[in-house]
Amino acid sequence: MVGGGVIQQILRRKLHSQSLTTPVRSWFSSKNAHVEAGSSGVRAFALLGAGVTGLLSFSTVASADEAEHGLACPDYPWPHDGILSSYDHASIRRGHQVYQQVCASCHSMSLISYRDLVGVAYTEEEAKAMAAEIEVVDGPNDEGEMFTRPGKLSDRLPQPYANESAARFANGGAYPPDLSLITKARHNGQNYVFALLTGYRDPPAGISIREGLHYNPYFPGGAIAMPKMLNDEAVEYEDGVPATEAQMGKDVVSFLSWAAEPEMEERKLMGFKWIFLLSLALLQAAYYRRLKWSVLKSRKLVLDVVN
Amino acid sequence: MNLEKTDFNNTTSSVGLYFIVYSDRAEDEVVDPKKYLEESCKPKCVKPLLEYQACVKRIQGDDSGHKHCTGQYFDYWHCIDKCVAPKLFAKLK
Numbered sequence: 001m002v003g004g005g006v007i008q009q010i011l012r013r014k015l016h017s018q019s020l021t022t023p024v025r026s027w028f029s030s031k032n033a034h035v036e037a038g039s040s041g042v043r044a045f046a047l048l049g050a051g052v053t054g055l056l057s058f059s060t061v062a063s064a065d066e067a068e069h070g071l072a073c074p075d076y077p078w079p080h081d082g083i084l085s086s087y088d089h090a091s092i093r094r095g096h097q098v099y100q101q102v103c104a105s106c107h108s109m110s111l112i113s114y115r116d117l118v119g120v121a122y123t124e125e126e127a128k129a130m131a132a133e134i135e136v137v138d139g140p141n142d143e144g145e146m147f148t149r150p151g152k153l154s155d156r157l158p159q160p161y162a163n164e165s166a167a168r169f170a171n172g173g174a175y176p177p178d179l180s181l182i183t184k185a186r187h188n189g190q191n192y193v194f195a196l197l198t199g200y201r202d203p204p205a206g207i208s209i210r211e212g213l214h215y216n217p218y219f220p221g222g223a224i225a226m227p228k229m230l231n232d233e234a235v236e237y238e239d240g241v242p243a244t245e246a247q248m249g250k251d252v253v254s255f256l257s258w259a260a261e262p263e264m265e266e267r268k269l270m271g272f273k274w275i276f277l278l279s280l281a282l283l284q285a286a287y288y289r290r291l292k293w294s295v296l297k298s299r300k301l302v303l304d305v306v307n
Numbered sequence: 308m309n310l311e312k313t314d315f316n317n318t319t320s321s322v323g324l325y326f327i328v329y330s331d332r333a334e335d336e337v338v339d340p341k342k343y344l345e346e347s348c349k350p351k352c353v354k355p356l357l358e359y360q361a362c363v364k365r366i367q368g369d370d371s372g373h374k375h376c377t378g379q380y381f382d383y384w385h386c387i388d389k390c391v392a393p394k395l396f397a398k399l400k
Contacts (some may be wrong), residue, residue: 074388245339250396
């Protein structure tokens with residue numbers, strides 16, 4: 001913003017200095033008559049054009065800019081952030097509970113299967129029991145008909161709507177995105193989703209949001225279709241942890257982070273192992289190179305002057 | 308409050324000892340740590356808050372609908388967020 005104003009001043013000064021030496025009329029006449037003499041005039045004209053465009057776009061962009069990008073979200077100290085830190089699996093389990101009870105009515109997670117939860121958030125028996133609670137369309141059977149059966153571990157998490165159009169129709173034209181990869185699909189995803197979910201506030205003075213939308217400063221543009229879903233004690237956690245808004249937000253984001261990056265723990269272990277081994281290999285390679293080159297590098301060249 | 312009476316029968320005495328245990332049930336009102344921290348961070352962010360309030364006052368009479376205080380609002384909440392973020396997770400499980 002400040003840069004724009006500075007550039008404006010520089011351009012004005014340049015134009016003023018030029019206009020002092022050459023009056024405007026002679027600019028145009030010289031421009032038409034001589035190419036060389038008029039080149040400085042053309043340049044000045046171009047600068048003027050650029051300056052005016054800059055000024056015009058400047059004034060409209062500045063006012064829309066901040067809300068357009070949304071309020072920058074802060075960085076929260078996620079427990080799984082460190083170079084060798086794993087997920088908090090108790091948090092993932094609670095987060096899945098929050099997803100199931102609060103979010104699943106509108107948001108699908110169609111890339112996650114029940115079997116993915118085994119060993120991460122639930123035991124096999126628990127996951128099987130959860131899967132069995134849903135009805136899945138399967139088939140065709142021997143008679144050629146589709147039938148419904150209780151879910152199995154291999155089934156994906158159920159979708160709330162049959163297709164995107166149905167989802168949009170049920171939500172005032174807005175599509176609740178699939179959450180399987182959401183923390184990777186948004187810039188600074190984990191912090192953004194947490195800030196968004198816990199950031200519903202009254203709009204600033206002068207901003208009014210139309211009926212059907214809600215104000216959220218972190219959402220680009222500020223007007224989001226989703227209402228505030230996390231309210232204190234909306235969920236009762238199995239492990240007795242108090243379900244405050246911030247707690248549910250942290251747990252559901254942990255769950256979503258796992259869903260988007262289930263390989264994270266293995267990746268970190270692999271990364272640590274291979275960076276260590278490759279560092280050793282680097283040292284070995286450096287030693288070997290220097291060993292081989294030592295023959296040449298320790299040559300002595302004698303310059304003999306022939307008289 | 309939970310009152311639990313445990314009969315503690317001491318064989319050496321004829322009178323049973325009564326052991327009363329009081330246990331506090333969890334508070335009916337849970338306090339959201341984020342809201343609490345946002346309140347406690349307000350003193351640190353007085354300057355942007357006053358800027359915002361000054362802006363609100365400035366645009367009070369405006370009917371054109373073009374004036375708004377998003378900038379000052381963002382500055383204030385950015386300050387609060389920066390203050391709250393490092394402390395919040397320590398208060399959560």
